Amino acid sequence: MDPEPDLVIDRSPLPDGLDERLRRQLTFVAEADRLKTVLRASPLAAADRRENDAEHSWHLALMVLLLAEHADEPIDVGHAMSLVVVHDLVEIYAGDSPVFDAAAVADQAEREEAAADRLFTLLPDDQATQVRGLWDEFEAGESPEARFCKAMDRLEPMLLNWLDHGGTWQMPGATETTVRAREAGVVSGSTTLGDAVGRLVDEGLARGWIRPDAATPDAP
Amino acid sequence: MDPEPDLVIDRSPLPDGLDERLRRQLTFVAEADRLKTVLRASPLAAADRRENDAEHSWHLALMVLLLAEHADEPIDVGHAMSLVVVHDLVEIYAGDSPVFDAAAVADQAEREEAAADRLFTLLPDDQATQVRGLWDEFEAGESPEARFCKAMDRLEPMLLNWLDHGGTWQMPGATETTVRAREAGVVSGSTTLGDAVGRLVDEGLARGWIRPDAATPDAP
Ligand SMILES: [Ca+2]
Numbered sequence: 001m002d003p004e005p006d007l008v009i010d011r012s013p014l015p016d017g018l019d020e021r022l023r024r025q026l027t028f029v030a031e032a033d034r035l036k037t038v039l040r041a042s043p044l045a046a047a048d049r050r051e052n053d054a055e056h057s058w059h060l061a062l063m064v065l066l067l068a069e070h071a072d073e074p075i076d077v078g079h080a081m082s083l084v085v086v087h088d089l090v091e092i093y094a095g096d097s098p099v100f101d102a103a104a105v106a107d108q109a110e111r112e113e114a115a116a117d118r119l120f121t122l123l124p125d126d127q128a129t130q131v132r133g134l135w136d137e138f139e140a141g142e143s144p145e146a147r148f149c150k151a152m153d154r155l156e157p158m159l160l161n162w163l164d165h166g167g168t169w170q171m172p173g174a175t176e177t178t179v180r181a182r183e184a185g186v187v188s189g190s191t192t193l194g195d196a197v198g199r200l201v202d203e204g205l206a207r208g209w210i211r212p213d214a215a216t217p218d219a220p
Numbered sequence: 221m222d223p224e225p226d227l228v229i230d231r232s233p234l235p236d237g238l239d240e241r242l243r244r245q246l247t248f249v250a251e252a253d254r255l256k257t258v259l260r261a262s263p264l265a266a267a268d269r270r271e272n273d274a275e276h277s278w279h280l281a282l283m284v285l286l287l288a289e290h291a292d293e294p295i296d297v298g299h300a301m302s303l304v305v306v307h308d309l310v311e312i313y314a315g316d317s318p319v320f321d322a323a324a325v326a327d328q329a330e331r332e333e334a335a336a337d338r339l340f341t342l343l344p345d346d347q348a349t350q351v352r353g354l355w356d357e358f359e360a361g362e363s364p365e366a367r368f369c370k371a372m373d374r375l376e377p378m379l380l381n382w383l384d385h386g387g388t389w390q391m392p393g394a395t396e397t398t399v400r401a402r403e404a405g406v407v408s409g410s411t412t413l414g415d416a417v418g419r420l421v422d423e424g425l426a427r428g429w430i431r432p433d434a435a436t437p438d439a440p
Contacts, residue, residue, distance in 0.1 A: 008265050008383060009383070011265070011383060012382055012383045012384075012385060014382075014420075015419045015420065015422075018416055018419065019412075022290070022412065022413075022416060025286055025287060026379065026416070028286065029282065029283055029287075029376075029379065030265060030379060030383060032282055033264055033265040033266040033279070033380070033383075034266040035275075035278075036264055036266060036267065036271070036275040036279075037264070037266045044253055044256055044257070045228050045250060046253040046254040046257045047257045052275065054274070054275035054278045054279065055255075055256045055274035055275045055278065057278045058255075058274045058275065058277045058278035058281070058305065059249075059252065059253070059256075061278070061301065062249070062252055062306070063249055065302055065305060065306070066248065066343070066347060066351075067245060067249075070242070076298070077298060077302070078296070078297060078298015078299065078301060078302070079298065081298060081301045081302070081305070082285055082297070082301070085278065085281045085282050085301070086282070086285070127286060131286075156249075159246065159249065159250060162232055162234075163228060163229070163231060163232045163250060163253075164232075165232060192242065193242075196238055196246070199235045199237065199238065200234075200235065202235075203235045
């Protein structure tokens with residue numbers, strides 16, 4: 001990681017005379033544009049390309065709004081939307097760590113911690129603390145909202161995999177056991193949605209879109 | 221507009237046995253993937269391509285979260301995030317209508333109305349009404365949240381134009397008057413942010429990134 005990278009705003013510094021607090025906020029908003037360039041492993045259903053983190057985060061916010069009734073505990077929809085809107089921001093510097101890629105996952109926590117320190121401190125101090133708190137809450141997955149948001153973060157790529165007839169289920173590290181572990185993340189936030197995903201996985205196994213554990217990945 | 225297009229879900233129908241309400245919700249969530257393919261005129265700051273509606277909607281949600289303190293009236297941040305998350309959904313069928321493109325804007329309302337009828341009715345009836353209500357509220361721009369969200373919808377592309385040293389300010393229909401009209405949309409929701417955008421426009425004019433009214437666009 002480059003210790004002192006250029007910021008997006010450096011290409012066109014804001015005019016003089018702006019209030020310092022607003023300058024920091026707009027600097028962060030400009031830097032956040034980078035999330036649109038962080039590619040995930042998931043294939044879009046509606047186009048032949050991979051999904052980026054910004055559009056993924058939007059999709060989760062829409063799902064929170066429409067599927068909140070299926071949360072096992074009552075949730076504050078607005079608060080949950082805040083969690084998903086910020087949940088992947090650290091990937092601007094840390095990159096995406098595909099869940100079926102063990103090497104990427106190995107040092108993920110460390111890379112994301114460093115990224116959070118660098119990114120969130122662009123904001124005014126109180127908002128750096130606020131956004132850091134939202135990210136920590138999502139990561140911990142202990143509040144009802146965080147549990148449900150993590151379920152959405154598992155459900156969305158599984159729906160994309162279903163629509164793709166495989167998607168990341170076809171990655172070398174993915175077999176029934178690892179896919180079932182993702183399913184469990186949905187169940188943790190919503191029994192109803194976990195049950196629906198279980199049907200997708202059962203059917204995905206039956207159709208050969210998910211490998212059974214016994215099988216080894218095709219040689220490259 | 222094709223009267224009976226395929227749905228995204230048709231490529232991989234959901235398994236039997238799902239509850240009908242959930243089936244409709246997931247059908248809508250799958251169809252919403254298309255928003256990631258609707259391109260806007262705005263250039264990203266962080267990559268050499270145009271922005272799509274899904275990542276734009278995410279950016280607005282982040283801005284609502286971080287800039288709400290600048291709203292002229294107190295706003296409910298969660299409600300405002302709901303508005304921006306759904307505000308562009310009808311463009312899945314109606315397409316984007318760039319503000320500086322008079323031909324696209326001419327029949328925009330009619331195209332979007334037809335798109336709303338088609339898209340939102342994929343949802344269970346109560347949620348179709350809910351999402352339609354959010355979209356209508358945003359479009360009307362009369363609630364404090366809608367006014368602020370519309371200000372974000374104006375501010376974000378102006379910031380991208382600033383970072384691009386021109387962006388859509390260079391489109392044939394854009395001159396100081398039309399750009400100032402967009403600035404007014406920011407002022408309507410936030411005096412503070414409207415003032416900041418005014419500085420970007422003043423400076424953009426001074427640097428030649430925005431054409432004065434007297435100038436005619438370059439011949440094609
Ligand atoms: Ca992630």
